[in-house]
Amino acid sequence: MSAAPYLHIHQLEKRFGDFVALQNISLQVEEGEFVCFLGPSGCGKTTLLRIIAGLEQVQQGRISQAGKDITRLPPQQRDFGIVFQSYALFPNLTVSENIAYGLVNNKLSRQDRTVRVNDLLEQIDLPGIGDKFPGQLSGGQQQRVALARALAIQPGLLLLDEPLSALDARVRLHLRKEICELQRSLGITTIMVTHDQDEALTMADRIVVMDHGTIAQVGTPEEIYRHPATAFVARFIGSMNLLPGRVLEGHNLLIGDTELALPLMLSQNVEEGLLGFRPEMVRVLQGPEEVKADTLLLQGEVAQVNFMGAFVRLVVTIARNTDIEVDLPVQQYSQRQLKAGDHLQLAIDTESLHFYPQPPVDEPTRVSIRQSDPQPQHVFAEVMDSVMEAQA
Amino acid sequence: MSAIAACRLMPVWNTEAFVQRALLLLGVLFLILGLLAPLSTMLLKSVQDHAGNFIGLANYAEYFTNPALFGSIINSLVIACWTTVIVVTCAFITAYALTRSGMAGKKGFRLISSLPLFAPSLLPALSMIYLFGNQGILKGWLPVDSIYGPVGIVMGLCFWIFPHALMILITAMSNSDARLYEAAKALKTPGWRVFLTITLPGVRYGLVNTIFVCFTLAITDFGVAKVIGGQYNVLATDIYKQVVGQQNFQMGAVVSVILLLPAILSFWIERRVQKRQTAQVSARAVAIQPESQPLQDNLLMLFCGGIAAFLLLVIGMAMYASLISFWPYNLTLSLDNYQFDMMDGGGWDSYFNSLRMAFWVAITGTAVIFLLAYLNEKVKALPLLRKTMQFLAMLPMAVPGMVLGLSYIFFFNSPDNPLNFMYGTLAILVLNTLVHFYTVCHLTASTSLKQIDGEFESVSASLKVPFYTTFRRVTLPLCLPAVLDISVYLFVNAMTTVSAVVFLYSADTTLASVAVINMDEAGDTAPAAAMAVLLMFTALGVKSFHWLISRELLARSQRWRHA
Ligand SMILES: Nc1ncnc2c1ncn2[C@@H]1O[C@H](COP(=O)(O)OP(=O)(O)OP(=O)(O)O)[C@@H](O)[C@H]1O
Numbered sequence: 001m002s003a004a005p006y007l008h009i010h011q012l013e014k015r016f017g018d019f020v021a022l023q024n025i026s027l028q029v030e031e032g033e034f035v036c037f038l039g040p041s042g043c044g045k046t047t048l049l050r051i052i053a054g055l056e057q058v059q060q061g062r063i064s065q066a067g068k069d070i071t072r073l074p075p076q077q078r079d080f081g082i083v084f085q086s087y088a089l090f091p092n093l094t095v096s097e098n099i100a101y102g103l104v105n106n107k108l109s110r111q112d113r114t115v116r117v118n119d120l121l122e123q124i125d126l127p128g129i130g131d132k133f134p135g136q137l138s139g140g141q142q143q144r145v146a147l148a149r150a151l152a153i154q155p156g157l158l159l160l161d162e163p164l165s166a167l168d169a170r171v172r173l174h175l176r177k178e179i180c181e182l183q184r185s186l187g188i189t190t191i192m193v194t195h196d197q198d199e200a201l202t203m204a205d206r207i208v209v210m211d212h213g214t215i216a217q218v219g220t221p222e223e224i225y226r227h228p229a230t231a232f233v234a235r236f237i238g239s240m241n242l243l244p245g246r247v248l249e250g251h252n253l254l255i256g257d258t259e260l261a262l263p264l265m266l267s268q269n270v271e272e273g274l275l276g277f278r279p280e281m282v283r284v285l286q287g288p289e290e291v292k293a294d295t296l297l298l299q300g301e302v303a304q305v306n307f308m309g310a311f312v313r314l315v316v317t318i319a320r321n322t323d324i325e326v327d328l329p330v331q332q333y334s335q336r337q338l339k340a341g342d343h344l345q346l347a348i349d350t351e352s353l354h355f356y357p358q359p360p361v362d363e364p365t366r367v368s369i370r371q372s373d374p375q376p377q378h379v380f381a382e383v384m385d386s387v388m389e390a391q392a
Numbered sequence: 393m394s395a396i397a398a399c400r401l402m403p404v405w406n407t408e409a410f411v412q413r414a415l416l417l418l419g420v421l422f423l424i425l426g427l428l429a430p431l432s433t434m435l436l437k438s439v440q441d442h443a444g445n446f447i448g449l450a451n452y453a454e455y456f457t458n459p460a461l462f463g464s465i466i467n468s469l470v471i472a473c474w475t476t477v478i479v480v481t482c483a484f485i486t487a488y489a490l491t492r493s494g495m496a497g498k499k500g501f502r503l504i505s506s507l508p509l510f511a512p513s514l515l516p517a518l519s520m521i522y523l524f525g526n527q528g529i530l531k532g533w534l535p536v537d538s539i540y541g542p543v544g545i546v547m548g549l550c551f552w553i554f555p556h557a558l559m560i561l562i563t564a565m566s567n568s569d570a571r572l573y574e575a576a577k578a579l580k581t582p583g584w585r586v587f588l589t590i591t592l593p594g595v596r597y598g599l600v601n602t603i604f605v606c607f608t609l610a611i612t613d614f615g616v617a618k619v620i621g622g623q624y625n626v627l628a629t630d631i632y633k634q635v636v637g638q639q640n641f642q643m644g645a646v647v648s649v650i651l652l653l654p655a656i657l658s659f660w661i662e663r664r665v666q667k668r669q670t671a672q673v674s675a676r677a678v679a680i681q682p683e684s685q686p687l688q689d690n691l692l693m694l695f696c697g698g699i700a701a702f703l704l705l706v707i708g709m710a711m712y713a714s715l716i717s718f719w720p721y722n723l724t725l726s727l728d729n730y731q732f733d734m735m736d737g738g739g740w741d742s743y744f745n746s747l748r749m750a751f752w753v754a755i756t757g758t759a760v761i762f763l764l765a766y767l768n769e770k771v772k773a774l775p776l777l778r779k780t781m782q783f784l785a786m787l788p789m790a791v792p793g794m795v796l797g798l799s800y801i802f803f804f805n806s807p808d809n810p811l812n813f814m815y816g817t818l819a820i821l822v823l824n825t826l827v828h829f830y831t832v833c834h835l836t837a838s839t840s841l842k843q844i845d846g847e848f849e850s851v852s853a854s855l856k857v858p859f860y861t862t863f864r865r866v867t868l869p870l871c872l873p874a875v876l877d878i879s880v881y882l883f884v885n886a887m888t889t890v891s892a893v894v895f896l897y898s899a900d901t902t903l904a905s906v907a908v909i910n911m912d913e914a915g916d917t918a919p920a921a922a923m924a925v926l927l928m929f930t931a932l933g934v935k936s937f938h939w940l941i942s943r944e945l946l947a948r949s950q951r952w953r954h955a
């Protein structure tokens with residue numbers, strides 16, 4: 001029992017009327033850890049965060065923090081600081097008054113309070129703005145003030161609800177780093193909600209991927225990226241080719257009209273499933289080449305070549321009505337000068353292959369939330385952001 | 393593990409949540425005692441005989457077999473319809489001129505058109521007597537025989553209701569989207585089609601709303617009909633006659649229930665319309681910049697000038713008449729009519745009573761209404777109780793003053809009621825007036841509270857700051873403009889109201905507006921006019937004073953807004 005987790009969430013269930021917002025949520029967070037809740041809009045991230053804060057009541061389950069059961073405690077009696085998406089800074093109080101808001105009942109002398117506020121302003125890199133009103137600050141500055149206000153009472157747990165989503169791309173990148181540094185230097189246990197996978201991947205020690213009110217996977221960013229536990233996680237984080245196939249026998253999978261011999265054993269009691277691999281894990285073979293035995297080999301014809309900046313995305317037809325995406329580093333692309341219609345030999349290592357058995361009833365609902373090509377979308381969003389900025 | 397289990401079984405005591413819930417409960421209790429219980433008592437009285445025995449609908453049967461009584465229903469409807477048609481038409485054109493034309497002098501006109509808000513509804517009626525009465529200066533202009541009757545009532549009501557209608561229509565018209573008009577222009581749409589296809593549909597909710605507000609105000613008004621109605625009976629005066637004249641409380645209750653019906657109906661329709669209105673104007677709408685079109689502008693200006701002249705004529709006549717020594721024989725100016733202590737009706741005491749009552753209504757009303765609106769808006773628990781509260785807060789709008797006043801007699805005058813001690817005191821007048829004008833204040837408070845970030849309470853909970861500290865330090869300062877508006881609205885209305893309090897004053901607590909009625913009834917028309925004018929100027933003075941103070945106060949407390 002010595003290494004009990006700092007925050008222990010056990011079998012939570014939350015309903016709004018008939019609607020089940022959270023179900024079967026169990027999670028453990030270690031002291032000093034930075035955890036991100038990641039998931040599409042409406043999956044229940046904010047709800048879970050608010051439950052941890054005591055701002056929502058659960059129907060079932062238990063939460064304990066630092067060894068103490070806090071399930072039924074009101075927020076006033078819990079130990080946390082929170083930053084909302086809207087920051088919720090008090091507009092009629094100055095920055096200093098905002099930061100000192102929670103210090104008033106700490107029995108600190110006025111002088112100590114001023115010292116503490118100035119310390120915090122120092123920490124968030126905004127010395128000398130204490131006398132301004134929130135309305136006079138930029139979004140990024142407001143965000144940092146909200147952070148300072150939450151940290152002022154030295155909480156044991158910091159909760160952040162999409163703290164960066166209202167900011168433009170450049171400020172967001174900068175603040176990501178700052179929040180991480182601050183979190184690490186204070187060693188404060190932190191939970192951040194986000195729907196931005198880049199944010200989660202770069203900031204978190206561990207990511208909790210959520211899907212329709214349940215936890216789909218918990219793991220380090222690398223684990224989540226390299227070994228997505230479900231097709232949903234695979235789709236949601238990065239790009240993944242997911243090819244529906246029918247299991248034949250032994251190693252064989254029928255994809256479209258093509259039979260593939262997989263270098264992995266398929267369980268014989270599933271009939272259908274999705275074969276997944278990431279576009280950047282596909283190698284384009286240069287002529288006749290020796291490959292290891294446990295490699296999946298594919299033949300295909302280039303259908304499209306999309307220049308994406310750092311890499312080139314090829315769309316390759318490997319069977320009738322079955323296209324896959326293949327990412328090539330720009331350098332390799334310029335050597336080969338590929339164009340539509342070229343025939344290619346492709347190879348994928350076993351460890352990059354995933355097979356997600358599909359119970360025919362359950363899965364289709366999940367397939368519908370496919371988030372196609374998160375990467376290009378992201379590039380686009382950034383371009384848009386900078387355009388807007390330039391216009392403003 | 394067992395410690396944890398034990399801990400879970402015990403409910404955690406949370407003082408703040410308890411305080412909030414207790415206050416919410418008290419609030420609902422307050423509204424039940426101040427509104428629902430009196431109304432129910434009145435409903436009950438309408439099915440009882442003098443001795444208090446249940447007699448079913450016998451009272452109603454008696455009412456409908458007496459043509460002298462139920463004829464008033466028709467009269468009331470006729471008055472309300474005429475007033476609504478005239479006021480809405482005039483207010484529509486005026487609002488159009490003020491928001492969509494390049495007419496000059498808009499500011500001044502808006503100022504003049506708001507003046508009737510500060511006058512008791514008795515003032516236009518008294519003024520009509522001097523203008524068109526038997527010895528009126530413009531009697532020859534009157535197309536009918538006598539001003540005492542429907543024509544006088546409608547004219548008086550038009551004066552008094554016009555600013556209410558104008559306010560709603562101005563709001564509706566300034567909320568339209570300029571982009572629609574630009575699109576129409578690009579498509580070369582003729583002006584009349586633009587009006588029919590864009591302007592009219594754009595304000596249809598506001599228009600419907602205005603129609604119902606006018607109708608309700610007209611059908612429930614007591615003051616105008618009392619002073620100038622003559623033999624023409626309407627529902628509101630019938631209640632008064634039954635109760636004060638014939639001491640027939642049961643019949644008063646029956647008429648009250650009948651008066652309640654159209655008011656509740658129009659209230660209900662208005663709420664439905666309001667609900668649909670919300671999503672109508674998108675946040676991206678572009679405000680209209682009126683262009684000048686000389687011909688149209690001049691015509692509109694002529695029209696508005698006519699209206700302004702009418703409003704000023706009515707006010708001016710009352711003022712002038714109040715300064716005349718002895719109308720129409722001795723036209724020298726004097727202040728004799730202001731020596732209220734020389735007349736029956738309450739004298740100067742009644743004026744100071746009115747001031748005192750208005751002061752207390754403004755203070756307690758603002759505090760109670762804002763606090764309850766706050767709890768209703770911010771407390772998450774007890775949804776059923778909050779729903780009840782919301783309903784009770786909206787209800788006073790639908791209850792005519794006469795009905796509320798009579799209900800208070802039934803409820804508070806009952807010897808079984810422990811609150812009986814309030815009867816005949818200033819307190820009951822304060823409570824009654826507060827409840828009477830509850831809804832508009834509640835809506836003002838709710839609107840301003842809704843604009844505040846909903847997470848402030850969560851933030852302060854996380855910072856371990858109790859909710860009442862955040863209420864004091866953040867919520868209240870942010871809502872200060874609304875709070876100030878509520879207080880002056882309550883003060884002005886408490887000064888000028890007559891309908892509800894006419895049943896509730898005692899010898900020690902006569903009010904100025906009641907004194908106007910009593911003096912007029914006693915034939916002292918000029919002093920009555922003098923008191924009405926005095927009331928109007930007091931209300932105006934308080935409003936101006938309030939404006940100055942708020943400006944100062946807001947400049948200091950709302951520094952952040954302009955920073
Ligand atoms: N008070 C409430 N009453 C009813 N349903 C609610 C309430 N709060 C949230 N929900 C529902 O619960 C689900 C989860 O909401 P939540 O706000 O936690 O989503 P989220 O993951 O934070 O999404 P987003 O990324 O859009 O913020 C949503 O479907 C939402 O409609």
Ligand SMILES: [Mg+2]
Nearest residue numbers: 045046047193
């Ligand atoms: Mg959210």
